[in-house]
Amino acid sequence: MLTDIEVANLVTKTIQGVIGTSPTILHEPKFVGNEWNYLKECLDTGFVSSVGKFVDRFEYELASYTKSKYAIAVVNGTAALHIALSLSGVKPGDEVLIPSLSFVATANAVTYCGAIPHFVESETVHLGIDAHKIREYLKSIAEIKSGQLVNRLSGRVIRAVVPMHTFGHPVQLEELLKLAHDFNLVLVEDAAESLGSFYHGKHTGTFGLFGTLSFNGNKTITTGGGGAILTQDEALAKHAKHITTTAKIPHSWDYVHDEIGYNYRMPNINAALGCAQLESLPSFLESKRILFHKYKDAFQSIDSVSIMEEPKNCKSNYWLQTLRLGDELKTARDSLLKNTNDNGVMTRPCWRLLHTLEPFKNSPKMEMNVAESLEQTLINIPSSSFLSSLIV
Known part of the structure; x- marks a missing residue:
């Protein structure tokens, strides 16, 4: 020994x-393609902030690669998850099921919504949350009342479940989708680590109501700092883009904001880097x-x-x-x-x-x-x- x-x-x-x-x-990170050319174009044209062609291009190419109908580029993966949870109906006082085996951003995004992280078990094959154990656990501590899953111990609504694809390995999505359906939970994927990962031939982040990605400097591709929201729902995609751009109504000169928004949009210069990295x-x-x-x-x-x-x-x-x-x-x-x-x-x-x-x-x-x-x-x-x- x-x-x-x-x-x-x-x-x-x-x-x-x-x-x-x-x-x-x-x-x-590895920079071997058009990074310098695209960044120089941003500098030469002056389009370095949230307005510019590379933002739209990056969103389009992300959606094309993942086969998601819509992709919304934002400043980081945590912001992406915050908005995804908020637009999924997570409210202050709700509970959200998340793996305890995860980076802190998963829990932080829940708290940004005023909600409470409810930590659950993982399994050894996928390293993600254990759908079978969670099913038995929920049977023992929760019940459906008026169409909502309520924690009998706390009295709070358990609103959503957030599987995280640990180190890029896809979780048990089929079982988790069944779990979400049976317990009236919204499924939001934290796919921050799994760009380029597929479950049964389908890209991670495209199974739930929302999926979120990260392009931090240590990820498979990087935009320096950055993230994205994936969804198949046109109305939710439009709403996500609106509130991540300070909820400003387009106008040639006036400043009109129709709800609480966030300054979460990805700058053009970061998106330019992302376009080169995607290639x-x-x-x-x-x-x-x-x-x-x-x-x-x-x-x-x-x-x-x-x-x-x-x-x-x-x-x-x-x-x-x-x-x-x-x-x-x-x-x-x-x-x-x-x-x-x-x-x-x-x-x-x-x-x-x-x-x-x-x-x-x-x-x-x-x-x-x-x-x-x-x-x-x-x-x-x-x-x-x-x-x-x-x-x-």
């Missing part, structure tokens, strides 16, 4: 055997898939260490390559993280479970034995698309 330090050394050397020994960070997306995805297979081969010889693979009938973008430690190696996690980072290989643990964070300690939650185990056994390793070019 190897010691924790020996496991850490072995993992570090295995990663370096795949990508080399030069210092690496977790996920870097390179297929090659990015292929490179990340090559990297996955190289990692998979390299780690096959190490007991109790495996790399997360796309679930059956799914196609993952492999945004962040993720190691899963066997339960017997839980104690080795921190040694592994320290050893890799000390040797120039940036690794990161999974997020701390959201229900353990100070702002959410009093939020409702179900038992989360699986999520707690995943928190202690998932480690992200270098995943940049250009790393596959270092593989011989």
Whole structure:
């Protein structure tokens, strides 16, 4: 049986055997296309803010790629989720079911609506929320009254469920859609990490009433900062675009705003970067898939260490390559993280479970034995698309 330090050394050397020994960070952007040309056009024309052709083009090309009827570009993924939840009918005092195993933005967006995050369990194959356990849980704590799901323990309406596609791996969408239907829940997908991921041949973010994307600097493609709202509903798309543009009614000179709006529109200069990045997306995805297979081969010889693979009938973008430690190696996690980072290989643990964070300690939650185990056994390793070019 190897010691924790020996496991850490072995993992570090295995990663370096795949990508080399030069210092690496977790996920870097790659600019190999028309980024300079499109950014220069913005500067030359002066269209750098929220007005300009690249915003419309980026929205059109996003919708075309994802096969969503509509895409609305905004300043970041959190803003996208905030607006999606708000337009889904989430009201102050409502509860929203979200995974505790997620980035904090998922919970923050719920609170922006004045609602309460209700944390639920995850499962090990997709790393997303466990539809089967949630079904049994809701049967035990909630009931439908006047067409609304009401939490018997709190008296509050449970309005929506927000599956998040962890590290780009699609969740159990078929089961979750059935769950949402049976319990009168609105389904809003947090697809911030899954541009380029497909469930049964259909792009993530296009199953629920809304889906949301992120284009932060560490995502598969980046606009610097940015996000998008996806929907199939024309009226909701128009409303989303309206309120993310300060709810200003078009007029040649007057300032008329007909409801509370948000200054959430993506600037043209960011959209220009996004248009160039979308052109390179297929090659990015292929490179990340090559990297996955190289990692998979390299780690096959190490007991109790495996790399997360796309679930059956799914196609993952492999945004962040993720190691899963066997339960017997839980104690080795921190040694592994320290050893890799000390040797120039940036690794990161999974997020701390959201229900353990100070702002959410009093939020409702179900038992989360699986999520707690995943928190202690998932480690992200270098995943940049250009790393596959270092593989011989």
